[in-house]
């Protein structure tokens with residue numbers, strides 16, 4: 001989603017701004033731009049193409065400067081067009097970029113129009129630029145502190161003025177913003193990754209902070225205008241992991257990285273102990289009587305899978321809620337519940353808001369399963385488990401999902417242990433099974449040629465149905481999500497028992513029905529559901545286990561996974577579904593890593 005980079009230096013900063021934007025590209029965007037202070041004037045370049053095109057434009061126009069800001073935009077207010085791309089100018093004096101959504105933009109726009117401001121875009125951002133200009137006192141830092149008080153909604157902004165050549169001001173409320181400290185130069189960004197290779201000295205701004213960035217000075221005030229010191233952290237953002245290597249797409253690379261990602265996630269875990277989740281975990285796990293999982297997208301499906309584990313293995317009640325629903329629902333808070341947020345990015349606006357909503361309701365025990373160690377989610381939760389998937393670039397989440405499941409299974413075992421439901425023998429057996437996951441996944445990845453053959457048939461379809469039962473129902477949901485996200489084929493998932501309550505009406509010869517069919521206690525039930533599909537002429541594509549007695553025949557295609565993996569089977573069964581989506585998208589020629597309209601990290605509501 002939207003990304004910000006800003007710099008004040010004594011050298012040409014365009015390479016830093018452009019490189020920063022490139023590092024944020026994977027988050028998804030539809031336009032980009034850069035603004036610079038050039039000889040007492042504001043100059044900018046904007047594009048609805050890729051950052052590489054913007055770079056060419058910058059070179060062609062010989063744009064260079066010592067002070068500037070840059071942005072990748074994911075459209076919310078106004079179409080993805082050049083005139084809506086950031087930076088926005090006000091009266092050729094103020095340049096501004098913004099992440100987030102300003103909720104009172106209509107009201108402010110009306111007010112500013114009556115003051116004579118002319119709007120060139122449909123964005124809520126341009127409103128802030130004009131507001132800053134209108135309130136400008138000649139001291140940008142002071143002005144931004146006052147102007148942001150008038151904003152309702154979420155924002156991270158970076159702004160500079162034609163009249164103050166060596167100064168960039170940043171402010172955040174609800175959207176992340178960091179400061180990068182250099183030697184006689186300073187930087188701003190929405191993510192430390194943007195500054196990888198430029199500086200590793202990072203300050204994470206807190207809610208309500210406003211920062212004054214000059215060549216030799218970084219000055220921060222909090223939401224009350226009080227000067228504050230924020231800790232400078234050394235952050236090693238993963239620069240190398242953004243390379244594509246021998247793969248055609250990041251998604252393909254990330255699917256194939258799963259054995260490594262899981263073994264990294266399990267590294268150092270010699271036994272099951274609550275400490276894995278933090279020093280205070282033992283006391284908290286002892287106290288809690290239930291679990292409430294909050295997440296969005298793929299992370300929500302890992303939460304759904306965990307519900308089956310947590311209730312069956314640990315005997316603890318577990319509810320899973322879509323964060324964007326939970327935050328606005330009048331729910332009944334349970335202070336003895338462990339609130340678990342699951343997030344790849346740790347930045348998803350709805351998940352963060354749901355966490356804060358739960359906390360505001362008196363639910364103090366919070367844990368996050370997150371892939372970004374320095375994210376707001378980790379900072380705001382009492383306990384954390386950091387998955388070690390590495391940077392995930394493909395918008396369609398893959399290795400983040402399987403590592404989340406790995407972390408959630410560990411959580412299940414830790415809870416089971418505390419509740420007296422995991423003896424030493426069981427612990428040893430479960431850990432052994434977990435450690436074998438990387439090689440089990442490698443064996444599943446070897447099925448790729450068979451899956452490619454299926455993908456060719458799928459590429460010609462416009463609809464698909466996914467079925468699963470029990471633990472594998474969320475896996476069917478995730479398989480359908482993957483297919484629709486990147487191939488644009490309409491795909492739905494159902495718990496197979498629900499088939500006859502509606503979706504069976506859709507089943508014809510034209511409807512491929514993907515069935516996740518591990519050899520577990522539900523297999524006989526599932527076979528009956530498959531018969532229901534066949535009887536209506538539907539074509540079945542079944543992911544079975546080696547030892548199951550499901551055979552290929554007319555209208556029934558079977559791929560066998562090498563082994564049945566018991567409770568951990570969802571981690572294996574999702575992998576062929578990821579590959580099916582990937583190869584189907586490839587056959588249809590879509591932009592696999594950057595599917596239309598979607599963003600990697602959804603930092604707006």
Ligand code: G6P
Nearest residue numbers: 297298299343344345348397599
């Ligand atoms: C976006 C991404 C998904 C992701 C979801 C939740 O929709 O495209 O891949 O699952 O956000 O993101 P999170 O970072 O919180 O896991």
